[in-house]
Structures are given as structure tokens and as C-alpha cells.
Amino acid sequence: MTAYTAHEQALIEAWERHTRLEFSDREPRATVATMKADSYVNHIPVLTGGRGRDEVLDFYAKHFITRMPADTSLTLVSRTVGQSRVIDEMIFAFTHSIQMDWMLPGIAPTGLPVQIPLVAVVQFEGDLIAFERIYWDQASVLVQIGLLDAAFLPVSGADSAHKVLDPTLPSNQLIMRGRAPDAAS
Numbered sequence: 454m455t456a457y458t459a460h461e462q463a464l465i466e467a468w469e470r471h472t473r474l475e476f477s478d479r480e481p482r483a484t485v486a487t488m489k490a491d492s493y494v495n496h497i498p499v500l501t502g503g504r505g506r507d508e509v510l511d512f513y514a515k516h517f518i519t520r521m522p523a524d525t526s527l528t529l530v531s532r533t534v535g536q537s538r539v540i541d542e543m544i545f546a547f548t549h550s551i552q553m554d555w556m557l558p559g560i561a562p563t564g565l566p567v568q569i570p571l572v573a574v575v576q577f578e579g580d581l582i583a584f585e586r587i588y589w590d591q592a593s594v595l596v597q598i599g600l601l602d603a604a605f606l607p608v609s610g611a612d613s614a615h616k617v618l619d620p621t622l623p624s625n626q627l628i629m630r631g632r633a634p635d636a637a638s
Contacts, residue, residue: 461534468539469582476525488582493573494497495584498591501555516554524546530570531619537577544614545571545589556594563598568614607631 457465467487474484485506494502494509494517503512528544546568552561574586595601596610603610607627616622 457534463580464534464537464539464577467531467582468541468575469480471582472527475513475518476521476527479518479521481510481518483555484513484518485510489578492582493584494587496515496555496587498589499556501558501604512555514569520551522550522553524548524550528618539573539575539577541573541575542617543571543573545569546614559596560598560600565598568611568612569593569595570617
């Protein structure tokens with residue numbers, strides 16, 4: 454078990470409170486209250502989020518917290534804490550049962566399950582969040598909801614999440630699939 458300093462433990466507790474307010478309590482105003490007035494949220498793959506309290510609150514209230522499927526789950530895989538920053542590697546899972554403006558803007562619900570690795574980089578100033586940068590593989594999401602065909606592209610769908618959780622699963626499957634039959638060695 455990792456031993457954290459008191460400062461690092463305070464950051465973890467602040468981040469966990471923030472995510473509880475987002476995903477369990479689903480309280481946009483309370484969530485934004487854990488952030489600095491000039492904070493920002495940037496979902497890197499689709500450029501959704503906001504900057505400043507009003508924009509972030511509008512985003513959380515209209516497009517993020519309220520557009521989260523009921524079965525959404527986050528499974529922590531690893532956490533790095535230091536320099537007033539928390540970096541979480543997680544598995545994000547849900548059923549695409551509602552329109553998710555923040556992740557799949559303009560895409561109607563498909564009813565299909567999705568499971569992806571997701572990384573959150575969260576910077577603090579004092580005990581308030583200064584910014585969140587969230588990363589995931591959008592191609593893996595699109596494969597799982599049927600908008601991309603993984604048979605013809607080097608993308609993995611839910612297998613990427615499975616491999617994070619079980620590193621003993623085979624590697625290099627896309628390399629082997631991509632080799633021409635006469636180029637095999």
C-alpha cells in the first residue's frame with residue numbers, strides 16, 4: 454500500500470469528493486464548488502468541457518453530469534499523486550442508454566455496453582481543482598457502439614480495457630492481423 458503525505462492524502466480526498474458529487478450524487482453545483490473560479494475541464498478526445506465557473510457549471514449541468522448513464526462505473530486501476538496533482542488511470546464503463554453530449558456529441562443512444570481505459574490528470578491549487586484533463590481512446594468507444602468496424606482498422610474496442618485489467622492477455626493481436634499472409638515470418 455502506498456503511503457501518502459498529509460498533503461497528498463488531502464488531494465486524494467478532495468478528488469474523491471469531486472468524483473462522488475459527479476457520479477454518485479450527481480450534483481453539478483456542489484461539484485463545481487470543489488473547483489477554482491477560473492478552473493477548466495477538457496475532455497481531450499472530443500474537446501468538450503468548459504473554462505471558468507459559469508462555463509463549467511453549464512457544461513456539468515446540461516451536458517455531463519445529467520447525461521451520464523445510470524449504470525456508469527469507474528474502476529481505479531492506478532493512482533499517482535505529487536506536485537499538487539492526482540493522476541488516475543481508470544476503467545470507465547457504461548451502457549450507451551442516453552445521449553452523452555460530453556463523450557458522443559450528436560450520437561443517439563445505441564443501448565450497447567462500453568468499457569474503456571480513461572486517464573484523468575487533475576491539478577490542484579490549495580484544496581480546489583484548478584483543471585481536469587481527461588483522456589480516452591475515442592476509436593475504442595466508437596467500435597463498441599457500432600460506428601467503426603474494428604475488422605478494418607487498428608483499434609481494439611473493449612479489449613483495451615480488458616488488457617489493462619489483465620496484462621496476461623495476449624499482445625500484438627493487431628500486428629498479427631495486419632500482416633499480409635505472404636509477409637508472415
